[in-house]
Amino acid sequence: MERVSVSAVRTWSLVSDRAVGSGPRAYVLAIGRHDCRAFELPVVGELAIGRDVDADVVVDDRSVSRCHARLIAAGGEVRIVDRGSRNGTRVNGVAIDGARLLASGDEIAIGDAVLVLHLPRRIEVPIAADEAPLQIGEREVIVADPVMVRIYELLARIGRGDLTVLVCGETGVGKENAAYAVHHHSARRAGPFISINCAAIQETLAESELFGHEKGAFSGAACTKAGLLEAAAGGTVFLDEVGELPLAVQAKLLRAVEARRVTPVGSLRERELDVRIVAATNRDLDDEVRAGRFRRDLLYRLNAATVVLPPLRERPRELVLLSRVFLDEACRRVGRAVPAIAPSAMRALAAHGWPGNVRELRNTMELVAVTVEGDVVEARDLELAIRLDAPATLSVPVAEGSSPGPGFRPITEEVSQLEARRMAEALDATGGVHTRAAALIGMPLRTFTTKVKLYGLRARNGRR
Numbered sequence: 001m002e003r004v005s006v007s008a009v010r011t012w013s014l015v016s017d018r019a020v021g022s023g024p025r026a027y028v029l030a031i032g033r034h035d036c037r038a039f040e041l042p043v044v045g046e047l048a049i050g051r052d053v054d055a056d057v058v059v060d061d062r063s064v065s066r067c068h069a070r071l072i073a074a075g076g077e078v079r080i081v082d083r084g085s086r087n088g089t090r091v092n093g094v095a096i097d098g099a100r101l102l103a104s105g106d107e108i109a110i111g112d113a114v115l116v117l118h119l120p121r122r123i124e125v126p127i128a129a130d131e132a133p134l135q136i137g138e139r140e141v142i143v144a145d146p147v148m149v150r151i152y153e154l155l156a157r158i159g160r161g162d163l164t165v166l167v168c169g170e171t172g173v174g175k176e177n178a179a180y181a182v183h184h185h186s187a188r189r190a191g192p193f194i195s196i197n198c199a200a201i202q203e204t205l206a207e208s209e210l211f212g213h214e215k216g217a218f219s220g221a222a223c224t225k226a227g228l229l230e231a232a233a234g235g236t237v238f239l240d241e242v243g244e245l246p247l248a249v250q251a252k253l254l255r256a257v258e259a260r261r262v263t264p265v266g267s268l269r270e271r272e273l274d275v276r277i278v279a280a281t282n283r284d285l286d287d288e289v290r291a292g293r294f295r296r297d298l299l300y301r302l303n304a305a306t307v308v309l310p311p312l313r314e315r316p317r318e319l320v321l322l323s324r325v326f327l328d329e330a331c332r333r334v335g336r337a338v339p340a341i342a343p344s345a346m347r348a349l350a351a352h353g354w355p356g357n358v359r360e361l362r363n364t365m366e367l368v369a370v371t372v373e374g375d376v377v378e379a380r381d382l383e384l385a386i387r388l389d390a391p392a393t394l395s396v397p398v399a400e401g402s403s404p405g406p407g408f409r410p411i412t413e414e415v416s417q418l419e420a421r422r423m424a425e426a427l428d429a430t431g432g433v434h435t436r437a438a439a440l441i442g443m444p445l446r447t448f449t450t451k452v453k454l455y456g457l458r459a460r461n462g463r464r
Helices: 146-159 175-184 203-211 247-259 285-290 296-302 316-334 343-351 357-371 411-429 434-440 445-455
Strands: 027-031 036-040 045-050 057-059 069-074 077-082 099-101 107-110 113-118 134-136 139-141 165-168 193-197 236-240 276-281 305-308
Touching: 027 057, 027 146, 113 146, 134 175, 139 175, 146 175, 146 305, 165 175, 175 193, 175 236, 175 276, 203 247, 247 296, 285 296, 316 343, 316 357, 411 434, 411 445, 434 445
Parallel strands: 036 305, 045 057, 165 276, 165 305, 193 236, 236 276
Antiparallel strands: 027 036, 027 113, 045 069, 069 077, 077 099, 107 113, 134 139
């Protein structure tokens, strides 16, 4: 069967800051046989869908007409219109005739590709949800929302080949599990799966860590050492946050991806590399290319297959299930009975934006497990745990009968403002590179990245 892929001139990768910082956007997630991409909808306007290379959403499949359909957005509503296509357009399995008003979550079948609509409004969270976790090798992954079920089916198909894969999505959205699914469904499943956090590698050691070095190649190189890419021989390397790599290392990575060969530091001989590479990023790499921070040729090599993972706030069934799973795990670790989650608390969880996605939800349930005293988690019990969307300025209660006095304010507020200001200055000084900015002020990278989101910081050049 012909390869079904989706592409477009105007794409939105769901990894830009617009997804969280400046309000929700309507978009469609297009899932083909070898790709999963997101396309932003205009407030007023349309997207043309078809096989024509000039379409906004190009579906490369013979079952799709050149001008197949169009999505029209106006007045907060989105309609799909079939343009007299040969094989028709289906919404939720039903063929349409003319225009059809769409709701958030509707599935639009265009040939063998499926488009799933997401509108910028809250989806009512089902309070009762019971799904068995998806078993992927030794891992259990909660996959309940229809769009995620389709994406994991896509990952299984991609896994059977040996394409390099680029997984896009916000931080904490589950990119490593997606990469592991590709590995598990591949012929390399018996080999190692090595996960590398590119953002955590010190810049001066990145080349040596990834590609290895010869004895005496630099001060402290007391012996020859294989790099992490070679250590995954016969298996899969997961390059998390690949957008954080310095340009010099990107050039060498290009050779590894393109020719499957590496040259250790201090060596003149290339070595064969038998690995599959899956990369991930929470950045918009197209924007990074335009800004000169990421190599265009490397991006073209990494995105042979692209998969975009939607954020947790758009996966309501999984939010319910993961909340209960994480709370259960956390309570068992501290040796207490597992409290129920009241409907009001579940609605409060649904109302939160979850900028940290699954990782943030896990941390929230960890806190709930040790702070809630009763046998039911109520909405008021979550006030401390889900304050990450609150303004950066903090406050503390003032003792009864006292006041801060003229010219005084809570010390925590002043400390937070100073911290945010110093972090912003570090981002400006390093061009928005988190690794360097964190090192500049002596803050752990993980803490720095979390607080960038907490304070809503970005460098003056616009890079978050």
